[in-house]
Amino acid sequence: MNPMRLLVFSLGLASAALVPASSGAGQDPDPSPQAEGPFSIGQPAPMQDVRMKSVSGTDISISEAAGTKGTLVIFTCNHCPWAKMWQGRIAAIGNAAMRRGIGVLAVNSNDPAAYAEDSFDEMKARAKKLGFKFPYVVDATSDVARAFGATHTPEAYLLDAQGNLVYHGGVDDNAREEKAVKAAWLRDAVDAVVTGKPIPLAETKAMGCSIKFHEKGSS
Amino acid sequence: MGMASTRRFASLLIVLVLAGCARHDAERAQVSGGAGPPIQPVTAQEILARVRAPGARATLVNVWATWCAPCREEFPGLLSVARGRARDGLRVMLISADFEDQLPAVRTFLAARAVSDTAYLKTGDEMQFINTLSPEWSGALPATFVYDGGGRLVAFWEGMADEARFQGAVDQAIAAIHSQGDARP
Numbered sequence A: 001m002n003p004m005r006l007l008v009f010s011l012g013l014a015s016a017a018l019v020p021a022s023s024g025a026g027q028d029p030d031p032s033p034q035a036e037g038p039f040s041i042g043q044p045a046p047m048q049d050v051r052m053k054s055v056s057g058t059d060i061s062i063s064e065a066a067g068t069k070g071t072l073v074i075f076t077c078n079h080c081p082w083a084k085m086w087q088g089r090i091a092a093i094g095n096a097a098m099r100r101g102i103g104v105l106a107v108n109s110n111d112p113a114a115y116a117e118d119s120f121d122e123m124k125a126r127a128k129k130l131g132f133k134f135p136y137v138v139d140a141t142s143d144v145a146r147a148f149g150a151t152h153t154p155e156a157y158l159l160d161a162q163g164n165l166v167y168h169g170g171v172d173d174n175a176r177e178e179k180a181v182k183a184a185w186l187r188d189a190v191d192a193v194v195t196g197k198p199i200p201l202a203e204t205k206a207m208g209c210s211i212k213f214h215e216k217g218s219s
Numbered sequence B: 001m002g003m004a005s006t007r008r009f010a011s012l013l014i015v016l017v018l019a020g021c022a023r024h025d026a027e028r029a030q031v032s033g034g035a036g037p038p039i040q041p042v043t044a045q046e047i048l049a050r051v052r053a054p055g056a057r058a059t060l061v062n063v064w065a066t067w068c069a070p071c072r073e074e075f076p077g078l079l080s081v082a083r084g085r086a087r088d089g090l091r092v093m094l095i096s097a098d099f100e101d102q103l104p105a106v107r108t109f110l111a112a113r114a115v116s117d118t119a120y121l122k123t124g125d126e127m128q129f130i131n132t133l134s135p136e137w138s139g140a141l142p143a144t145f146v147y148d149g150g151g152r153l154v155a156f157w158e159g160m161a162d163e164a165r166f167q168g169a170v171d172q173a174i175a176a177i178h179s180q181g182d183a184r185p
Helices: A003-015 A081-099 A120-130 A143-148 A185-195 B003-029 B044-052 B069-088 B100-112 B126-133 B163-179
Strands: A052-054 A070-075 A102-108 A136-138 A155-160 A165-169 A208-210 B039-042 B058-064 B090-096 B119-122 B143-148 B153-158
Touching: A070 A081, A070 A143, A070 A185, A081 A102, A081 A120, A081 A185, A081 A208, A102 A185, A120 A136, A155 A185, A165 A185, A208 B069, B039 B044, B039 B100, B044 B058, B044 B090, B044 B126, B058 B069, B058 B163, B069 B090, B069 B163, B100 B119, B143 B163, B153 B163
Parallel strands: A070 A102, A102 A136, B039 B119, B058 B090, B090 B119
Antiparallel strands: A052 A136, A070 A155, A155 A165, B058 B143, B143 B153
16 A cells, blocks of 8 residues: 555545444345346256347247357347447357357347337347347346346356356456457357357456346336 | 764655655546545455444445446435435445546546545456455446445445435444444444
8 A cells, every 4th residue: 555545544534424323223225136036057047938029120039049059148238338348349259159059149128218229229220230140139028137137238148058057247357448358258158168168267247237127017 | 964864864755755656646636637526546455444444333335437327316315325424423435437537527427416525446356346345246336335333244235226225224234333232433
């Protein structure tokens, strides 16, 4: 710790509130978790047969999108700045995976009422602009995201040929600068599935935008 | 040069070096040059050290970013609780997950909301940052952690919260230390 930081830190401590309080009534914060997991490594993916509307115009389910070697389901969206930073890499990794026998499905679970940029028309435009060779679909109730336990975008789930989860997490370790990526988690996981090797890192984390879930029971 | 003057010179040198460091850090922190709180880079370990430091009866840590809509939306409720409970010993740490070159935007945002206490900028490895604060945290923003006066995590959630939720968690944290009978001054 440099001297200045130590000084600021000490000043911070000295200025912290020291006044005793009257009692505060204990109260449970409302937990209301949106995700209903757990769906963890080694387990079969839920809701594989639910059909979702794709930007291509046809409805498609996870099992219909599945490749011979596995399936990549990636929760993403248009509006999120993190998703935007990674979207070029999502397109590149997804398109490459498709060529190697991995089915790919990009899923938007956000309620477009919260973000106009996440509307179906905007999704069509984005998929075209990015050159997605895979379906970009609408999870119109957010139930697929809930069943997966997905919380934010982008968040990737890679399934093996049997539909079991082998990788869950982020795209890589540097949203901002692709050139500075040290660990290309998703690319390496796809590589491992295609070549039949063990996944280097099966669970990773990266920051992202909270999924704006549709109200429960919405259609 | 005598012993005494050598010592004086050495002291002067230390003072000058410290002043230099201070100026350097201050310049780094005052990117926009305008109003707004000082902003310090911070790792998750440093956040936890601060949380465990005495001097507060509860600490609320909120990780947010200027480009995160729900983060911006929940800010008024968060600040209302922060201000209302400061005299009860609530310490609040606002941790921006913006990139370093976005410091001016962070400062402008905080200045517009009259935040004057030191705020923080996430630094270091991101996955480590997330897991150190909580293995339960997926990385979704905003994320809120509420600790009691002993530094124990009493509430954590990710996603947007309203004022009542912040208030309830803070009340619970303050009550937690009370119930253990070791309330801090």
